[in-house]
Amino acid sequence: MAAAAKIAPSMLSSDFANLASEAERMVRLGADWLHMDVMVRHFVPNLTIGAPVIESLRKHTKAYLDCHLMVTNPSDYVEAFGKAGASGFTFHIEVARDNWKELTQSIKAKGMRPGVSLKPGTPVEDVFPLVEAETPVELVLVMTVEPGFGGQKFMPEMMDKVRTLRKKYPSLDIEVDGGLGPSTIDAAASAGANCIVAGSSVFGAPDPGEVISALRKSVEASQIKS
Numbered sequence: 001m002a003a004a005a006k007i008a009p010s011m012l013s014s015d016f017a018n019l020a021s022e023a024e025r026m027v028r029l030g031a032d033w034l035h036m037d038v039m040v041r042h043f044v045p046n047l048t049i050g051a052p053v054i055e056s057l058r059k060h061t062k063a064y065l066d067c068h069l070m071v072t073n074p075s076d077y078v079e080a081f082g083k084a085g086a087s088g089f090t091f092h093i094e095v096a097r098d099n100w101k102e103l104t105q106s107i108k109a110k111g112m113r114p115g116v117s118l119k120p121g122t123p124v125e126d127v128f129p130l131v132e133a134e135t136p137v138e139l140v141l142v143m144t145v146e147p148g149f150g151g152q153k154f155m156p157e158m159m160d161k162v163r164t165l166r167k168k169y170p171s172l173d174i175e176v177d178g179g180l181g182p183s184t185i186d187a188a189a190s191a192g193a194n195c196i197v198a199g200s201s202v203f204g205a206p207d208p209g210e211v212i213s214a215l216r217k218s219v220e221a222s223q224i225k226s
């Protein structure tokens with residue numbers, strides 16, 4: 001069975017001063033997940049949010065908090081994110097080549113769904129062992145921009161990675177992140193992505209609900225065709 005469509009507005013593009021009401025607005029407009037970008041000025045040159053913000057937001061929403069950790073030491077964050085109420089914990093393979101097994105197990109032990117992400121320059125084969133492990137990751141996040149900032153241009157050449165993953169793992173959650181919106185969604189959806197992160201295209205739209213439903217329609221239409 002096809003993995004269900006999950007539309008995940010990236011809260012990086014929201015009004016951080018009103019995070020709880022922005023989250024509530026996204027859920028009301030049809031978001032399935034809320035994508036939370038964690039950056040601490042190493043791995044990427046930007047600074048966003050950490051566990052205290054997840055903990056505060058959790059008090060205001062029951063939504064699935066899809067946490068994308070762009071940090072060099074993800075294992076140091078597992079305990080705090082589990083306690084804070086994160087739902088998914090996605091780390092980068094580039095910084096977890098030696099400890100991904102223990103890391104995945106600890107994420108699960110703390111009650112979160114483990115995911116792995118790969119930067120544009122990282123070959124897709126690098127994540128196969130994690131999907132096939134005894135304790136597997138449950139989501140692969142294919143970066144479609146260089147991580148670090150919202151509002152960048154979608155890299156269509158990353159769709160080969162999505163196609164490869166979808167062919168090999170028919171029911172895996174495959175997430176795409178970076179530059180997704182109404183003009184790029186068909187490429188990602190037809191390649192087989194089912195979890196769609198979208199920041200600037202949702203928050204910058206006059207009608208964010210319309211964008212969320214257009215993203216969902218494209219994923220569902222591609223699934224019917226395949």
Ligand SMILES: O=C(CO)[C@@H](O)[C@H](O)COP(=O)(O)O
Pocket residue numbers: 010012013035037068145146147148149150151152177178179180197198199200201
């Ligand atoms: O992880 C990242 C950036 O590193 C993303 O989640 C962005 O926040 C997506 O923003 P848009 O490209 O959709 O504006």
Ligand SMILES: [Fe+2]
Pocket residue numbers: 010035036037068177197
């Ligand atoms: Fe992200």
